[in-house]
Amino acid sequence: MSDLAPLLDAGGVTKRFPGVLALDGVDLSLTPGRVHALVGENGAGKSTLIKILSGAYRADAGEIVHDGHPVAFARPLDARAAGISTIYQEVNLIPLMSVARNLFLGREPRRLGLLDLRRMNREAERVLAGYGVHVDVTRPLGTIGLGARQMVALARAVAEDAKLLIMDEPTSSLEPREVETLFSVVASLTAKGMAVLYVSHRLEELYRLCETVTVLRDGRVVHTGPLAGLDRLALVAHMLGRELDQVREEGTTRFGEHRDHTGPPLMRAEGLTKRHVLRGVGLTVRAGEVTGLGGLLGAGRSETAKAIVGALPLDSGTVTVDGRRVRRLSPAAAIRAGMALLPEDRKAEGIVPDLSVRENILLAAMPRVSRFGFVSRKRQDRIVATFMKRLRIKAAGPEQKVGELSGGNQQKVLLARWLCLNPRLLLLDEPTRGIDVGAKAEVQALIDELAADGLAVVLISSDLEELVEGADRIVVLRAGAVVTELEGDDVDEPAVMAALAEAEPWKEDRDDD
Amino acid sequence: MTTDTARPPASRRIALPRVVQNYGVYAAVLALLAYNAVFTPHFLDGANLRTQLVQAAPIVIVALGMALVIGSEGIDLSVGSVMALAAAIIPLYLGFGVWPAVIMALVAGMAAGLFNGTLVAVVGLQPIVATLALLVAGRGLALVFAGGQLKQLHNPDLLALGDGDLAGVPVIVLAAAALTLVTAVLVGRTTYGRRLVAVGGNRSAAALAGLPVRRILITAYVLCGLFAAVAGVFATARLTASDPSAIGNLAELSAITAVVVGGTPLTGGRIRVLGTVAGALVMQLVRATLIKHDLPDSAAQMTQAAIILLAVYIARERRTR
Numbered sequence: 045m046s047d048l049a050p051l052l053d054a055g056g057v058t059k060r061f062p063g064v065l066a067l068d069g070v071d072l073s074l075t076p077g078r079v080h081a082l083v084g085e086n087g088a089g090k091s092t093l094i095k096i097l098s099g100a101y102r103a104d105a106g107e108i109v110h111d112g113h114p115v116a117f118a119r120p121l122d123a124r125a126a127g128i129s130t131i132y133q134e135v136n137l138i139p140l141m142s143v144a145r146n147l148f149l150g151r152e153p154r155r156l157g158l159l160d161l162r163r164m165n166r167e168a169e170r171v172l173a174g175y176g177v178h179v180d181v182t183r184p185l186g187t188i189g190l191g192a193r194q195m196v197a198l199a200r201a202v203a204e205d206a207k208l209l210i211m212d213e214p215t216s217s218l219e220p221r222e223v224e225t226l227f228s229v230v231a232s233l234t235a236k237g238m239a240v241l242y243v244s245h246r247l248e249e250l251y252r253l254c255e256t257v258t259v260l261r262d263g264r265v266v267h268t269g270p271l272a273g274l275d276r277l278a279l280v281a282h283m284l285g286r287e288l289d290q291v292r293e294e295g296t297t298r299f300g301e302h303r304d305h306t307g308p309p310l311m312r313a314e315g316l317t318k319r320h321v322l323r324g325v326g327l328t329v330r331a332g333e334v335t336g337l338g339g340l341l342g343a344g345r346s347e348t349a350k351a352i353v354g355a356l357p358l359d360s361g362t363v364t365v366d367g368r369r370v371r372r373l374s375p376a377a378a379i380r381a382g383m384a385l386l387p388e389d390r391k392a393e394g395i396v397p398d399l400s401v402r403e404n405i406l407l408a409a410m411p412r413v414s415r416f417g418f419v420s421r422k423r424q425d426r427i428v429a430t431f432m433k434r435l436r437i438k439a440a441g442p443e444q445k446v447g448e449l450s451g452g453n454q455q456k457v458l459l460a461r462w463l464c465l466n467p468r469l470l471l472l473d474e475p476t477r478g479i480d481v482g483a484k485a486e487v488q489a490l491i492d493e494l495a496a497d498g499l500a501v502v503l504i505s506s507d508l509e510e511l512v513e514g515a516d517r518i519v520v521l522r523a524g525a526v527v528t529e530l531e532g533d534d535v536d537e538p539a540v541m542a543a544l545a546e547a548e549p550w551k552e553d554r555d556d557d
Numbered sequence: 558m559t560t561d562t563a564r565p566p567a568s569r570r571i572a573l574p575r576v577v578q579n580y581g582v583y584a585a586v587l588a589l590l591a592y593n594a595v596f597t598p599h600f601l602d603g604a605n606l607r608t609q610l611v612q613a614a615p616i617v618i619v620a621l622g623m624a625l626v627i628g629s630e631g632i633d634l635s636v637g638s639v640m641a642l643a644a645a646i647i648p649l650y651l652g653f654g655v656w657p658a659v660i661m662a663l664v665a666g667m668a669a670g671l672f673n674g675t676l677v678a679v680v681g682l683q684p685i686v687a688t689l690a691l692l693v694a695g696r697g698l699a700l701v702f703a704g705g706q707l708k709q710l711h712n713p714d715l716l717a718l719g720d721g722d723l724a725g726v727p728v729i730v731l732a733a734a735a736l737t738l739v740t741a742v743l744v745g746r747t748t749y750g751r752r753l754v755a756v757g758g759n760r761s762a763a764a765l766a767g768l769p770v771r772r773i774l775i776t777a778y779v780l781c782g783l784f785a786a787v788a789g790v791f792a793t794a795r796l797t798a799s800d801p802s803a804i805g806n807l808a809e810l811s812a813i814t815a816v817v818v819g820g821t822p823l824t825g826g827r828i829r830v831l832g833t834v835a836g837a838l839v840m841q842l843v844r845a846t847l848i849k850h851d852l853p854d855s856a857a858q859m860t861q862a863a864i865i866l867l868a869v870y871i872a873r874e875r876r877t878r
Contacts, residue, residue: 353765355764355765374767375764375765375766375767376767376768376769378767379766379767380767385765387762387765392759392761392762393759393761393762393765394759394762394765395759395762396754396755396758396759396762396763396826397758397759397826398754398758398826398827399751399754399755399758399826403751403755407755407762407763407766407768408766408767408768410748410751410752411748414747414748417747417748417749418746418747418748419746419747419748419751461766
């Protein structure tokens with residue numbers, strides 16, 4: 045099989061967005077009958093590459109040869125016509141239409157010029173049964189399970205005579221049993237000669253399903269080759285951009301020495317559970333300590349942080365602060381208990397772009413600086429001036445709109461929003477992502493300073509070095525569950541990477557549903 | 558092609574509309590006044606200006622409430638029906654005196670707002686759908702209260718609200734001015750107002766900052782209902798009759814137009830109180846200008862449509878990302 049000509053050969057694919065080079069000369073070769081894995085962390089360029097292959101974006105440079113012809117898809121429809129079918133994370137079907145209609149959308153069986161509904165339903169039932177899906181095909185798609193929906197999307201792609209199937213994290217919302225069905229379907233498709241590009245963060249799946257792999261980082265291909273010879277640790281190292289042997293030498297972050305703390309826990313989260321997202325995560329945080337949350341994309345780090353401050357509705361789980369359970373967990377209750385979360389997505393969940401620096405800083409503290417419901421400018425100005433100076437926020441003045449500031453200064457404004465509440469626990473989700481080097485060092489130094497002042501800090505970072513240097517203790521998550529806790533001298537990059545590369549925890553205890 | 562050269566033109570393109578957007582509506586008011594001062598006989602007479610203000614006042618009042626809701630990233634289509642509801646309630650309680658009747662009308666408006674706000678903030682319906690329900694049902698309810706017919710009103714205290722003066726200024730104009738002041742202070746100087754703007758600007762950030770998002774949203778709709786009811790009371794007083802089938806017809810469109818022309822973006826996060834007042838005045842003046850020059854009402858309507866498009870086009874520039 046290995047001497048087969050490639051079905052799709054992409055060379056030097058480059059895509060630029062304002063301010064970012066999303067793809068920089070990416071090569072990719074896909075062979076019929078093979079499953080090729082595409083991996084990389086957030087912002088590595090996976091989505092951009094998929095969108096170019098499926099016609100949603102056009103490449104700025106580079107060549108794609110598909111099925112023997114150079115192609116440049118102007119629309120997704122063109123890619124579909126050329127036999128490239130894409131199944132996105134969020135299934136792109138029509139929830140209000142029936143299962144059968146979704147399956148046959150655009151190529152409905154006709155009789156005398158009219159839809160042959162009976163035949164369509166019969167056919168749909170037969171086709172789906174082949175995928176292990178037994179549902180009433182006349183029901184709206186939105187009413188059947190996510191796994192079954194995924195299968196309908198898959199069946200649809202296959203029925204379109206696709207030669208190349210692109211699957212973007214198809215298992216992220218599936219039950220283990222459904223994953224098995226999906227795998228057997230994929231196996232039967234490749235046996236028929238279909239090429240599959242498989243995007244996932246679950247190493248377990250990659251090693252079971254894929255023969256070859258391409259690792260993207262910062263828009264470049266950093267590794268490509270057969271998966272079998274590559275051990276997990278090396279794969280993780282490629283994804284994170286850390287050479288195994290260079291790990292210990294350097295130290296470019298601005299963190300100080302590690303601290304050891306044995307005081308009573310300030311915050312204890314227990315059994316945080318949400319279907320498909322978190323599986324009984326427990327976390328204990330002490331005052332004056334930086335607790336790192338490690339894990340690959342989709343491991344449940346951000347979700348854990350959000351759950352603790354009540355921003356993610358949970359199926360079950362408790363959060364205790366100072367030995368007292370926080371009842372009716374909500375962001376407001378969390379703030380009252382002294383907890384604050386700096387969210388990962390600054391734009392979507394952090395800044396209010398049209399409001400001034402002053403008002404963004406005081407957003408959460410507004411009632412505390414008001415009198416009888418009226419805003420007290422004097423008190424506000426004092427607090428704002430203090431924090432703008434302390435965090436060195438570069439703005440034309442406190443009245444400048446936050447939307448006009450640089451990313452680093454926006455991040456400092458958000459930090460100031462939480463610090464002016466005098467929190468006892470600060471959860472920082474990717475505090476230095478997307479900000480310039482200077483601001484990054486400042487934020488890192490600030491984290492150190494805060495912990496030294498006795499604040500408890502939870503640090504989430506995909507930058508392994510930042511995590512290891514900054515945290516006193518690292519809790520590693522995988523697939524929504526805690527796999528390891530590293531403390532003291534165990535906190536180093538090889539140990540974290542080893543934990544990241546470990547087996548999926550839910551393979552062993554899959555009977556929890 | 559490259560990122561470095563792409564930025565400056567982008568910011569230059571935004572620079573011009575921003576000035577137009579911030580001050581364009583005031584310039585439009587002045588331009589219309591100047592035009593009429595020169596070309597329309599007797600336009601600047603006291604009597605005519607008074608008429609213009611009296612006609613614009615109810616729309617100003619409704620638009621102020623609408624601005625609060627639009628600033629929260631919502632919309633309230635039911636204000637016209639709430640005006641009718643207030644109008645229908647008045648004759649029912651007028652026997653107890655003018656104040657009980659007015660208060661009951663205002664309570665009805667706030668109840669309608671509570672209903673809208675609950676649908677939006679608690680049930681989670683889209684504002685346009687949630688308030689569409691009362692747009693239809695509110696007027697129906699008003700007709701039921703009124704027994705389906707117009708009622709002439711003769712209570713002198715009530716009628717004084719419609720045609721009375723205070724220190725030479727019509728009561729309704731004074732009311733509109735007072736509510737403008739109250740709204741401006743509410744939006745600019747109170748905790749509630751700033752939180753409302755924050756919720757409209759970025760709802761999830763506001764929620765994460767522990768703001769009581771539901772309560773803030775519900776309050777905005779309640780205030781909007783209250784303002785609409787106030788406008789309904791004045792409209793009834795001016796008409797000297799309770800006519801639920803006519804009062805407040807298309808008021809929601811006039812109010813939304815005034816808000817949008819005044820520079821409040823439909824995407825929320827910004828409330829321009831004085832701009833809203835100016836927006837209502839612009840629409841009033843455009844209409845008056847065209848009518849005084851003997852153009853048919855249909856031409857006035859089409860001109861208004863053109864102004865709305867222009868205003869939305871200018872507002873659109875700011876939100877490009």
